[in-house]
Amino acid sequence: MTNPSERARMPSIRDVARLAGVSHQTVSRVLNDHPSIRPETKARVLDAIQVLDYRPNVAARALATSRSSTLGILSSTTGEFGPTSSIAGIEDAARAAGYAVSTLNIPDTTPEAIGAAVRQLVREHVDGIVVLAPQVRVFSVLRGMAVAVPFVSLQTASGSDGVTLSADQVAGARMITEYLIRLGHTDILHVAGPQDWIEAESRMRGYLDALRDADLPTFPPIRGDWTADFGYFAGQELARRRDFTAVFAANDVMAIGLMHGFRDAGLRVPADVSVVGFDDVPVAAHVAPPLTTVHQDFPELGRRAVQILLAQIRGEERPAFGPVAPVLCGRESAASR
Amino acid sequence: MTNPSERARMPSIRDVARLAGVSHQTVSRVLNDHPSIRPETKARVLDAIQVLDYRPNVAARALATSRSSTLGILSSTTGEFGPTSSIAGIEDAARAAGYAVSTLNIPDTTPEAIGAAVRQLVREHVDGIVVLAPQVRVFSVLRGMAVAVPFVSLQTASGSDGVTLSADQVAGARMITEYLIRLGHTDILHVAGPQDWIEAESRMRGYLDALRDADLPTFPPIRGDWTADFGYFAGQELARRRDFTAVFAANDVMAIGLMHGFRDAGLRVPADVSVVGFDDVPVAAHVAPPLTTVHQDFPELGRRAVQILLAQIRGEERPAFGPVAPVLCGRESAASR
DNA sequence: TTGTACGCGTTATCAG
DNA sequence: CTGATAACGCGTACAA
16 A cells, blocks of 8 residues: 555554654553553543544444444335334444444345345444334344344334344333223224234234223234325225224324225224324324324434343343333324214 | 453454455455456355355454444434425435434524534544535534534425525425415415424425416415424414415424314314325325325435435436425315305 | 464555 | 455453
């Protein structure tokens, strides 16, 4: 290489050493606050660092330690509200802990795509990976491929088996279903999320549990795809049946579409049918009628995922978190019968 | 370092060289497809690479070249639909071009925070930065600090002066305002975005231009903050005034809040007042009434930003793109007078 | 407590 | 066309 004429070389650890009158090794020790350094030496070094505005070279450090101070995010979601919010939490927490964040989106969740993505992240030497791939199969693929890097799977399962973590979606779904029951509804439908999303399964489970505990009839859930468009068509279809008085949609966006479908079919919400959603997206309180839903603290989930991952990386004990409590937001879209 | 007992060392360029019976240097040449390599030598090397499943070590490469094959995203947005969509486009395009993506969010846009963020990204040796900080001052700060790395600023200005790029928001805003005018409205209000967002300014500009060209009265715009909650309160306030028949909100989310505010104040949309938004968020077509708005291809914007940035990095000429055309989505929330 | 020597995996330079 | 050899900037082992 040897490029003397290049712009301005960044100061290296040796420049600092020279200025401080020590060896570059001592500087290194100061940097990684090694225990045995004489305070005055340390002061001199820190001073030199100040003067030169020296910053360690991350690439060199990564090469020497084969660690990168970078966390990877492997995501297979496409703008859904929950995952997007969690990603923001992940990024902030990681940055706060001194880690860079490298994001990788995969369009499909075939084992090949997942494998390639993980390998890519490993190649980038990320120290850990947060997986935001709520699809069931992603999880199993990950399990199977013995990833060489610590990883945490977010919102991938309702139980936590050491590497997963999630809001208690089952509890949230149960809570809102019970809310409908308290309002006097006895025939409650569920528009679920895609079959391979664990979150969809968890929300359905909460729904089923609540109905079972109340000795109410259950209906086969309608399988949706999280989109408002699907909700709309489902609403038009369902309007023909009149064997229910309330619908719990697995997310707000479908719920909003559902209400639209009902409206177009001549059904009034909540007079003829109550509708509730899940997530509490920002517009939920402002649609007509305002949507009853469950609020979840997705960013917090992301932050916790980072804490767990860092503990894993550092070989510490996994921090114990209480559940991320879902909060019921009762609004006009659900009325008593 | 010297860690012989560590798990399994990844194969290095020398392992490949040994297996292929050449020097590691030759392997390097093959990797970077250097022109002068005898085909049969190259074949042998590629073969060895296959066998060993060898992958170049990115950290070593970054150290040697002081380039990282990483693009940075500097974002100061908080979940707004447009920027979030663009980020997805950026990530995908960057990955497709063989670049990793490092995201950095800043909560506030003080010059210090921006400076710190850019320095952080520079420390990470990113080869280029896409800035998604739609606030005016971010742009000026960036201009002032002579960033040592190529950067492209997305959605930061309506004109493009070589380092910026944006959808033609002025045209989109003008288009939807003219649509209202064609519907017979003559008194049209505008609920704008925050004053320091260039996009807010552009949309307002389009609105003002359309009114001016039609010789219609303009009203001082109401300054919003992009949120549905603001829209709601604005709607309640505006309902007292009855000197207008249509409102153009600078984004869909505010428009949805606005409709809610009108509704609560006893105004019917669109019978009493027409409302239009901007962005075409996924639920826009499903709220009540369905929202007339302008669709923008935000992911495409992100992809283009990457193309421009890469050209800059490679010292190529800046690719010329046509405008990202806004598309009007006429729906029930706006009716003829 | 501090310094020396070396290795990490790759690219660049300059011979041959 | 190919191969030595020297960087790149930092951390670790070992000696002092």
